[in-house]
Amino acid sequence: MRTAVTPHLTDDQFTECMLTEPNEASMQHLASCELCRAELAVFGSSVNDFGKASAAWSESASRVSIRALAKTNARRTGFVAAGWALTAAVLLAIGLPQWMHRRTVPAGDQTAEIAAPQDSASQIAQDDKLMQSVYVALAPQDPSPFQEYQLTDGHSSRRVSGSRTP
Numbered sequence: 001m002r003t004a005v006t007p008h009l010t011d012d013q014f015t016e017c018m019l020t021e022p023n024e025a026s027m028q029h030l031a032s033c034e035l036c037r038a039e040l041a042v043f044g045s046s047v048n049d050f051g052k053a054s055a056a057w058s059e060s061a062s063r064v065s066i067r068a069l070a071k072t073n074a075r076r077t078g079f080v081a082a083g084w085a086l087t088a089a090v091l092l093a094i095g096l097p098q099w100m101h102r103r104t105v106p107a108g109d110q111t112a113e114i115a116a117p118q119d120s121a122s123q124i125a126q127d128d129k130l131m132q133s134v135y136v137a138l139a140p141q142d143p144s145p146f147q148e149y150q151l152t153d154g155h156s157s158r159r160v161s162g163s164r165t166p
Helices: 011-019 024-032 034-060 066-104 121-138
Strands: none
Touching (some): 011 024, 024 034
């Protein structure tokens, strides 16, 4: 005698069986198929074991004490306040002398003019003679290599025979 072969439950049908009430076709198949019932039992056991392991891990995890957390925040707040106080002290140490200096300098034109007497024509002529004598004293007495070898400097143009200039 031949029995009708029914296909096994799909993954969606297994999920439906685990999460909600299975439909009528799934219930009939589970009643007649030992293999699908065993697979559903194994899957259910695995989900149950995972739930137990998760609960055990969360219970064994260290709990943070509210008092310890408050102490940590209080220390951190103290460091922040000390940092701001140090910043204010540095700004005062730099800024206060600058402010005091600018306060003591008179406003307006801050350059002092020195009145210079006007030089007369005779004074200018006397200064020119003095500068010429200084120049003669400092000028080298030896002829320059250009003068000694009768060379010209690079700025003068020399014509070479046979060359054309445009």
